[in-house]
Amino acid sequence: KEKAEITKEQQAFMKVIVDSYNRHQIPQDVTKKLLQEQYSAEENFILLTEMATSQVQVLVEFTKNIPGFLSLDHEDQIALLKGSAVEAMFLRSAQVLSTKMPNGHTEVLEERIRNSGISEEFMTPMFNFYKSIGKLHMVQEEQALLTAVTILTPDRPFVKDHPAVERLQEPMLEVLRKLCALHHPREPQYFARLLGRLTELRTLNHYHTEMLTSWRMNDQKFTPLLCEIWDVQ
Numbered sequence: 001k002e003k004a005e006i007t008k009e010q011q012a013f014m015k016v017i018v019d020s021y022n023r024h025q026i027p028q029d030v031t032k033k034l035l036q037e038q039y040s041a042e043e044n045f046i047l048l049t050e051m052a053t054s055q056v057q058v059l060v061e062f063t064k065n066i067p068g069f070l071s072l073d074h075e076d077q078i079a080l081l082k083g084s085a086v087e088a089m090f091l092r093s094a095q096v097l098s099t100k101m102p103n104g105h106t107e108v109l110e111e112r113i114r115n116s117g118i119s120e121e122f123m124t125p126m127f128n129f130y131k132s133i134g135k136l137h138m139v140q141e142e143q144a145l146l147t148a149v150t151i152l153t154p155d156r157p158f159v160k161d162h163p164a165v166e167r168l169q170e171p172m173l174e175v176l177r178k179l180c181a182l183h184h185p186r187e188p189q190y191f192a193r194l195l196g197r198l199t200e201l202r203t204l205n206h207y208h209t210e211m212l213t214s215w216r217m218n219d220q221k222f223t224p225l226l227c228e229i230w231d232v233q
């Protein structure tokens with residue numbers, strides 16, 4: 001019995017994470033902008049760097065609210081943020097695309113992304129990921145916790161104290177498992193499928209530098225923050 005129930009402290013824990021996740025304002029802006037018109041590859045690249053820069057700032061605020069994160073070794077805090085920023089960006093982008101929109105808007109958005117300047121070879125893996133996230137119909141709490149679980153991945157490059165990160169990730173996974181059972185009672189494998197998406201995320205992470213350098217334009221410009229996050233220049 002007690003295995004399934006979400007305890008009082010787990011609820012409080014989850015509230016902190018979900019509230020802080022919902023202070024995310026970027027997704028609406030990017031959807032509105034992209035639906036306005038098809039921009040040139042240059043304009044889209046600038047839009048991406050702007051969105052990504054503010055997304056990283058929001059991600060840092062979100063991460064600081066994860067219980068226990070600030071008591072981790074400071075260099076490990078940086079390593080976790082650097083290691084997860086791109087995955088959080090793709091996860092957020094997937095959630096933006098799977099948000100319910102008026103008829104035809106999703107198709108327009110997809111078209112704009114296909115013609116944004118990203119080279120063709122990345123479209124299939126990227127949209128496969130977006131579709132697979134969409135099919136999960138995640139509730140907000142699941143989205144917030146999945147992002148927190150992604151950030152608290154112990155085996156990121158340069159993380160020294162793995163066990164300390166695992167100790168933070170475990171309660172997160174426990175609450176997420178209970179949430180999945182609660183919101184998707186008829187899908188016992190839902191939690192496993194959710195975690196399977198994290199593997200797909202790592203593949204996209206693997207492509208990201210090439211996606212940027214092969215963007216259909218010359219001499220892409222990056223802000224110092226993005227050079228840190230995107231391993232470019």
Ligand SMILES: O=C(NC1CCCCC1)[C@H](C1CCCCC1)n1c(-c2ccc(-c3ccccc3)s2)nc2ccccc21
Pocket residue numbers: 026027030031044045047048051052055086089090092093094096097109112113116118208209211212230
């Ligand atoms: O603005 C965006 N995403 C925001 C990021 C911060 C959080 C909110 C969403 C971009 C736009 C794509 C079209 C051109 C402008 C930028 N976007 C992407 C990305 C495709 C490739 C991406 C990437 C990231 C890092 C490295 C290499 C490549 S992100 N998928 C989207 C799905 C739905 C709506 C927007 C989406």
